[in-house]
Every structure is written in C-alpha cells, then in structure tokens.
Amino acid sequence: MEERARRLAALRDELNAEEDRRLAPLAARHTQGLRRHPDQRPGHRQNYAQDADRILHSKAYSRYIDKTQVFSLIDNDHITHRVLHVQLVARIARTVGRFLRLNEDLIEAIALGHDIGHPPFGHEGERILGELCRQHGLPLFQHNLQGVQFLENFERKGRGWNLTLQTLDGILCHDGESHLPRLAPCRGKDFAALDDEIRRKEQEPLLPLRPLTLEGCVVRLADTIGYIGRDIEDAIELGLITRDELPADCTRLLGNSNGAMVYTLVSDLIDHNRHLRESDSPGGADDWLGFSPDIAAAMLHLKKFNYERIYHNPAFKPDFNRIRICYQVVFAHCLAQVENSMGQGQPGAPLLDNMTADYYRRHTPAAQARDYVAGMTDAFFLRQAAELGCEPPERRCLPR
Template sequence: MQLITKAPTEAGLDLELGYGAQERAVFAQDPARSRGRLFPEPESPTRTPFQRDRDRIIHSSAFRRLKHKTQVFVYHEGDHFRTRLTHTIEVSQIARSLARALRLDEDLAECLALAHDLGHTPFGHEGEDVMHECMAPFGGFDHNAQSLRVVTSLEHRYAEFDGLNLAWETLEGLVKHNGPLVDGEGRPLGKFAGSQLPFAIREYAGKQDLLLSSWPSAEAQAAAIADDIAYDAHDLDDGLRAGLFAVEDMKAVPFLADILAEVDAKYPGLEEYRRIHEIVRRSITRMVEDVISESFRRLKELDPQSVEDIRSCGLCMVGFSPAMEAAEKEVKRFLFARVYRHEDVLAVRRQVARVVRELFAYFMQHPEEMPAPWCNALEEAAEEVQARRVCDYIAGMTDRFAMDEHRRLFDDTPDLG
C-alpha cells in the first residue's frame, strides 16, 4: 500500500513524496517494454533488463578501474579526495533519489549513472583534453563516446559477444543523456555542431539506431543532472579540504553564502569539518529538491502519456529551475577560478599532460610495446586504426598504471609528489 504525504523540505518546497511500493509513472521507461539487445539473449527470471545491465556494469573491468582514476586530485594527494569511482557512486545515489521522487525506473537511472564515466581517461579532464589533441588527426576523443565504446566493444568478458550487450534504453541514455546529438537532418548539434560526431558513436550507429535526434528517457535526464549536482558538491568539499580556498570565500557566491549563513546561525562555533559537511549536504539537498519541483512543473505542463512523449517533446523534462540554473552556474564559475584553475592543480595537470602525450607518441612509434592483444595485427594496419588502438589502451589506464608505464619507457617521469 502506498502512502502519499506532504514533505517539508530544507528549501521550503512542498513536495508530494511516495513511500512504499510506488507505481511507475506513465512516462517512465517500462523495463517490460525494452527494445531489447543487439545480440538477443534469454530474459532473466529474477532481474529486469535494467537491473541486469546495472550488474554487468558493476562487474566490468572498466568500472573497477574508476577506483584509481582522477576526479580532480591525483591519487597521491590523499585518500579522502574523490576518485571517478566515488564520484560515480554519489551520482548514482542522487539519480536514484530523483527517479524515486519522479516515479521513474530507478534501476535504469542508476544504471546510467554507474556507466556515465566508464570512458574517462586517466588524470581526469586533463587526460581527456590531451587525448583529444593527440587524436585530432583521427577524429578526436570524447569520454562520453568512449563510454559507449567500452560497453559495446572493449569489454571482453562474454563468450558470445564483445562489450556488455546492454539494453537499447541503456545505450540510448548513455550516448545522449545531455540531449539530442543531431537535428532532424542528421547535422551534429551542441559541441559537435559544424564538425562530426565522435568515432565511437558514428561506428555504432551503423549497428543500431539510437535515435540520436530525440531526447532520451527521463531516467537518462535524471542521471545527467545528478552528475552536475554531485560534481558541484564534492568539488566544493574537496577544494575546501585541500585548502585551495576557505569557507569564508564562498560568501562571494549568493547561493553558498545563504547556506553558510543558515549553518552558522543554527550551529555557532561548529567545528570546521562539520561546518563544511553541513554546507555540502545542504547544497545537494537544495539542488535535488529544486530539480524535483521544477521537473514536476514541466511534466504537469506537458502531461506526457508515455516515454515516447518524453523523447519527442523537444524539451528537457528533468532539470533546474531558471533561478537554480543561474545559481549553479555561479557555483561552477567559483569552482573554475578557485579549484580547476588553482596553480597547485594546474601544476599537476601540466605534468600529467606530458605523461599522456608522451605515452601516445611512443606507442604510435612502438606499438609492439603494448601488451597482447593490444599490439596484435597492427603491422599492416592503417595509421588511423593504430591510433584508435593506442587511444583505447591509454584511455583504459588508471592514473597509477599510466605513471608506471611512463616510468618503464622513459627516464624522466614527473614526480607528482
């Protein structure tokens, strides 16, 4: 039996929350209506397709490697900073919360959150930027597209197929969680406008149509906004704990200043680490509650009667209100100036950039130095094929393994300590 109650919230919202066995909304993705898998398989008697996908992602090699991949701070800088894995877990928690409140399929939302960073290079966005630079003559590099490549090609665990053979809805949400990739005429949109879609997406499009011109499911949209919320909150936390800025510096951002004043008024003289945690958790709560409230408003206005209505409406259904969107952008500008462009962070980024750049150049000249099967059948391969193989190899590395490989091949590996 479902209990519906009005829940008071920290942001002062009046939300209807369901507890107990919730009925899925008509616009949610129904696992029983999945479009299936590229390689047909018997259905599981105990799990829905999306629960099965989640389990395959968690058990993949790429998921385990996230433990040793940089979020912002490289592994040597401390055990309490986020890694790609802890970031991913936080995104999945927020995605599930949003999905539960909006009566979406929680398993699909969680699945997409868990998979969204599988294609990230070592050393975070610096590694991605350098890889894109190295791959520029061969179509570039994009970590979202690489995530698709990981789950459709690079994981070699199953006897009957490469990749994880995930459901169509999981692949769709993974590829276009930020919105359509092409317009109705097939022209690339957003950051790909005037160019072409990444190699992995173009390659897979020939095997399965992921409807690149439409919006994805509401579950994918929930996972996408959960990524932003988690990113903002934990980078504030890590930046404070790393001493890159002080709590008082956050008063320059009205959204954060308001939360800080609230915490200090309620808990005067609170220890600094508890003070930081209160600020971070309240930031997450306010953003989550705003997304829920705004998404309810948009859904009520559209009144979608199916997941196909979500895909074809031409609008994002799960997102921030205009006021929160502006506030969140201010938080990102603050983090960009105080964390991502901080000289201590930039100094490490310059060093790891050299590691990735030199590894790529070396393996292009000496592909035999890569282990089998990475180096197999490259003697007569075209340069583009070799470059993609080198790219896949390096992109799959953890921070530590990339440093070890550089140390094995070069005499002047940077000392990140």
C-alpha cells in the same frame, strides 16, 4: 533447472506488470529496453537491472578506483576519486527518480557507466589524449563517446556487453549543460540514431545532445549535483579556498556546504518537476526536467566560481607539461607495439591480445592505442611512463 528458470521468468513478468501501475506514464519501462543483439538467454533479471549488473562487473568499472576526479597526485585519502563521484551520482539520481516515479534501474545503469570512458588524469588527460588523437587522424577524444566505445566494442575482448539502447544513449548524452531552464528528452531514437549521433559528435565535438529518456535527463542533472559541492569541500580540505569565499548569493539559496547544496538541489529538482508524476504525452508540453529559475541561476554562478577558483587554479595542478610528455611517450609506445604486432601477423599482441577479429578489422592501430591508453588507471599510466624513461610528477601534500 528449466522449471526454476520458468518460475523466475514468471516473477520477472510480474515485476514488469507491476511497473506499469507504479511508474509515471513517461517513465521508461523494462519491456521497452532494446538491445542491438537480442539476448539468447534473457533470464530473470529485468532489462535495465541487467545493464547495471554488467557495468558493475566490467573491467572498466573496476578501474574507476584509481581515476582522477578533479585533484591528481594528492596525498590525501579523503579527496574524491572518480569511483566515489559515480556512486554519489547514482545515489542522487535514484533518489530523484524515485520521487518522480521514474525507472530507478535505468537511472542506476546510466549513472554507473556515465564516466567509464575517462582516461588517466581526468579532464586534463582528456584534453591531452584529444590532441594525440587529432595528430594521428582520429576524432577528438571525448569521454562520453569513449564510454560507449568501451562498453559496446572493447569490453569482453571486443564483444562488448550488449547493453540496451536506453543505457548507452544516457551515457552518450550525460555530458552537457545542466543549468538550462528545461531539458527535454529526444524521443524516438533507435540504434541507427545512436550511431549517427556518435558520428556527428565525432565531427562536431560541441554538438549538443539530448538523452532519449527522462532517466537520462535525471542523470545529467545529478552529475552536476554530485560534483559541484563535493569539489568545493575537496578544495577547502586542501586549503585552496575558504568557505567564506563562496559567493554569498549562491550560499544564500544553496547553502554553504556540500550536504546543504545536495539537499537543496535534489529537493528543488523533485519539487519543480512534480508534473512528471502524471504527465502522459511523450514530447508534449510537460515532457521536460529542470531546476527552478532561481536555483538554476545560483548553480550557474557557483559553477563559474568553481572554474575560476578550483578547476583553473594552478596551485592544485601537478606539472601537466610532464604529464603531457608521459602521454606522448606512452601513446607512441602503444602505437608502435600495435603496428609491429600487425606486421608480424599477430594483431594486438601483447597489448590487446585475443580481441575479436571484428575489433581488429574495425579499428586502426591508432584507435587501438587510444582504447588501451584511455583504459589505464592513473597509477598504471605512471608506471608505464616511468618504465619508458619518463619522469612523471610525484605525489604531494598541499599546504593547509
């Protein structure tokens, strides 16, 4: 076994050496991956590939399967769920990264984990849980912060997955404007800087953050590519809008279907950032990523259309007043259970049993309740609410 490990480690080192010849000068190298705690048994996998594997095997990733993307409680199996969105973003981002000679393993790890902190019922659930957090003395709930929280402090009974700084930073910084002319990475971060950004973001939710790596920048832009046209297709499928209603100036440049939009946006992102294949000055004039001006303007216009006609359209929303009541009841129940278990000298039982002592020490009862509720799938959340006497909204079919 030891001889096999040595042979595999030698192959890993060969891959790392080939990487220096293959990747763009400003791309992230596996050998640059920093972990908060050095792995005792590094094995044959390269750093960011190991991150992607760990995220895929996490329980939080498994729960993507029943998390709302945009449309909740809809009886239509073709409507996008969070797990499909994450896969689309990973695929889109890897394609862009390959053409720009960036690190595809880091891109994949960030993309797979970027939405792992979303609570039940998507952004509406995030707003409701944010209200409850504020009422109980916690910072406003933000899914990007919660994603880092899950992967660093909650998974594996509180031990976390010990992911690299570069992956955690990409997850933290994936949320933000994607139509700006240029998104430049914020080079030179370490774990102290990551922790400081988390603290500052808790205090100032609107604080803009920039990823440490170009790979993180790619995922941030691919996130928009992954949802903007797909949400339109879902809305058309549900009869909320028609294709003829799409803004003409947007469809002229981007196309009028999700497939055309993805192709146009990916092609533009690759072509407009060809300079990254050879640029070699970190923080220099060419260390940035962005869409061409016309495409960026069209995408911004289309996002505004989506917000007005889809995301804020009351026709597709379930009764979120009832969802809010469910959140209040479920959160209060979880908080009471945590507080009772602490009073009986059995911290966490039965909700968060067998977590590390460090987790209990560092997290108030309200924070433990937040972590538990945020990790629920939509279906599990509704079952819990029903068992506690709530009347959750029912699944429905929208008229075509």
